[in-house]
Amino acid sequence: MLAQQAIANSGRFTVALSGGSTPKTLYSLLASPEYRGRVDWLRVHLFWDDERCVPPDHPESNYRMVREALLNRIQIPPENIHRMAGEKDPAAGAAEYEQELHNFFQTNRAAPHFDLVLLGLGEDGHTASLFPGTSAPDETHKLVTTVYVERLNAHRLTITLPVINAAAQISFLVAGESKSAIVTTVLSPGSNPAQYPAGRVMPASGKLTWFITQDAAGGIVTSL
Numbered sequence: 001m002l003a004q005q006a007i008a009n010s011g012r013f014t015v016a017l018s019g020g021s022t023p024k025t026l027y028s029l030l031a032s033p034e035y036r037g038r039v040d041w042l043r044v045h046l047f048w049d050d051e052r053c054v055p056p057d058h059p060e061s062n063y064r065m066v067r068e069a070l071l072n073r074i075q076i077p078p079e080n081i082h083r084m085a086g087e088k089d090p091a092a093g094a095a096e097y098e099q100e101l102h103n104f105f106q107t108n109r110a111a112p113h114f115d116l117v118l119l120g121l122g123e124d125g126h127t128a129s130l131f132p133g134t135s136a137p138d139e140t141h142k143l144v145t146t147v148y149v150e151r152l153n154a155h156r157l158t159i160t161l162p163v164i165n166a167a168a169q170i171s172f173l174v175a176g177e178s179k180s181a182i183v184t185t186v187l188s189p190g191s192n193p194a195q196y197p198a199g200r201v202m203p204a205s206g207k208l209t210w211f212i213t214q215d216a217a218g219g220i221v222t223s224l
């Protein structure tokens, strides 16, 4: 169990949570009577991969999704919850979160080393809020950046690839038939995954694991 190992090694377990709909099931399971007692939440620090630029009680808020599926149902100290301030001016929210990462991980310029980064996968190959066709996937100096997604007519805050790739464990959670085309494109032998932000997730020294439901894995299962 990753949390127990990290806590045994360093006294804490640091996690960057994915937004979107797919991880909600995992968060609910972790909060269930069967599992919540197996995690030492006093030593778990929760961060977010990305946030929609909305207030924390907005239906689109990734923080709200996690609060309802997990935080409201476990005993975790409020100081262990490090949410992104989606309600603030995007540039200010990103700068504030970058400072929070530096303060918490006591890094100066280097990327922090999360114990675990959970990621999702968009049908266009985005992950976190690193969307193709924007500058966010190419950001290598900042830990946190802002992105305007034209097709969503929305601003987002997101951690950058250097932060993701510095993690000890990176886990993609992908579900649904609608994802099978992009899963095939990113994971099939001989494909060119780097053309998609999700395909540029390559841990510097950590592990990368894909958790894919059968319906999302359709294409690659047949191609292997």
Ligand code: 6PG
Binding pocket: 018, 019, 020, 021, 022, 023, 049, 050, 051, 052, 062, 119, 120, 121, 122, 126, 127, 128, 129
């Ligand atoms: C977000 C996410 C985003 C998400 C993918 C997949 O804020 O939306 O962080 O990267 O993981 O869009 O979303 P679904 O799980 O809803 O398909």
